[in-house]
Amino acid sequence: MVEPVVLSRQEQKERTRQAILVAALELSGESGFAQLSLRQVARRAGIVPTAFYRHFTSMDDVGLALVEQCFQTLRAMIRDAQRDPETFADIIDASAEILVRVVKQNKTHFGFVARERASGSDSVRQAIQRELELFISELAVVLARLPHIEDWSSEDVRMAAGLFVRNMVYRAEQVVHAPDGRADVEEDIKRKARREMRLIVLGFEKWRS
Known part of the structure; x- marks a missing residue:
């Protein structure tokens, strides 16, 4: 028994x-x-x-806890990227792969952020904005190790991180709304994400703080 x-x-x-x-x-x-x-x-x-x-204490309190949970998933995604030994050899391809995989595994969390950052209550929208700013700061620490960036000002490194995060958020929302079982749609999202990130990176060498 x-x-x-x-x-x-x-x-x-x-x-x-x-x-x-x-x-x-x-x-x-x-x-x-x-x-x-x-x-x-x-x-x-x-x-x-x-x-x-x-x-x-209230439903707003629940909303803030959900925002925190959602961004824990995003931070785990960044940690996964840093642990990948090939990430810095080909950070763009690795980022696109990890983005699609993690969003697929956590569609409800990413869907919550996508919905509520535009139309949620004031407290939830503000919490999402704070978390996005914190996420940009954490990504900036990672980017600062890359070639051509080590001499940039901290403001410019954050600017580059912001470009990546806005791209990631947009593409993550596309993954959330993609039909299940459509590998072709996922591959197209990854392809576009890679192209956009490459365009951002192409400017690194020429940029002067």
């Missing part, structure tokens, strides 16, 4: 918190996060509304 798994109080609390986040993420894909009510999310998560307040 298999003994039932007994969770600690902390494990139960974290499981319920994750259930709330998953419910909010799923429901936001159906009607937009700003339209969600606490009761809808509690019902989908399988809890009573009063239990919601043991984990979050």
Whole structure:
């Protein structure tokens, strides 16, 4: 006979918190996060509304937690790129491959960012903007090691990182909306992303801070 798994109080609390986040993420894909009510999310998560307040103070609090989760995925993508021994030998091809693979694996998270950065509540949109700026800063640290950039000002390195991030966000949104099973569409997105990134990199050698 298999003994039932007994969770600690902390494990139960974290499981319920994750259930709330998953419910909010799923429901936001159906009607937009700003339209969600606490009761809808509690019902989908399988809890009573009063239990919601043991984990979050408001729906805005849930939105901020979802933004944080989404950008943890983006940071993991950058860490994957840095761990890849071939990344700096061919950073553009590696970036395009990693971008499409990670977005496909996390479509709900990237879809949330794509929707809410333009039409979400003020607090969620501002949180996404802050995270994008932080993401640009982290990417700038990586780019600063590349040839032709080591003598640039920090402002110019951030500018280059911003160009890459805007390209990545745009192409990530295309992956989110791409039909499942369409390898040809994914390859076209990667091809366009590579071309655009190469165009950015071509300017590195000639640019003077």
